[in-house]
Amino acid sequence: MEIxxxxxxxxxxxLLRPAGQPATPVTITRAELPSPEFNRYLYTAIGGDWFWSDRLPWTWQQWQDYLDxxxxxxWVASxxxxPAGYAELDGHSPGEVEIAYFGLLSRFAGQGIGGHLLTVALRHAWTLPERHPGLxxxxxxxxxxxSLDGPAALANYQARGMRIHRTATRPAATQPQAPGPWPGAERP
Structure with a gap:
């Protein structure tokens, strides 16, 4: 298998092409108080289905240092x-903002929330220096x-006006298995 x-x-x-408003009313707010517990919850609850594992070994202090x-x-969609999903913006590289993590809890997928959340996240990414003087x-x-992420991810990014600038393919060492939101979690 290749990834x-x-x-x-x-x-x-x-270049931003906004998505329409989802049929379900959604509130998107910034989590203004850095909280390792909350960010780890979002990371595992959303990313567990999509093979996000690089931050699983992070200590509380590593989360805190990163978030500070x-x-x-x-930015959390509710x-x-x-909580229905989130976008994590990382603007510590000069002149560049990375959408480090973006996703929805599975029960909220397919409702137009992802396009709306990405629109809002991109708008906030462009204005990040207004909230962080000195950037x-x-x-x-x-x-x-x-190719291990959600099936709508690539299309959503492109629909919002992002373009592919590089593609890489590598063999998977083993057949990947998503870790789930917590060990032993089984969904119907």
Whole structure:
């Protein structure tokens, strides 16, 4: 089995193609208080189905140190008070903002929430220096996704005006198995 990774970018805010409002009312807010527990919850609850595992060994302090960096923001989509998804912006590279993580809880997929959340996340990425004085102007927003991620991820990024600037393919060492949101989690 091969894993393909697509590296996408947007180098002008005018390229953003907004998604329409989802049928389900969604609230998107910034988690202004860095919380390792909350970010780890989002990371495992959403990423467990999509093979996100690089941060699983992080300690509480590693999460805190990362979240305390200027230019790191977490934007959370909620439906009737329940977290539905998130976008994590990482602006610590001069002039560049990476959408480090982006996704929805599985029960909220397919409802138009992802396109709306990505639209909002991109708008906030372009204006990151306004909330973090001292950061240079944003010249580029980046994100990557791979063939192990959600099936709508690549299409959503492209529909919002991001373009592929590089593709890489590598063999999978073993047949990957998604870790799930927690060990032993079984879904119907």
């Amino acid at each position: 393909t990774t697509w590296y996408l970018e947007q180098d002008d805010p005018a 960096q200027p230019g790191v923001e977490t 439906v009737r008070g329940t 240079p102007p944003v010249r580029r927003i980046t994100v990557n996704t791979c």
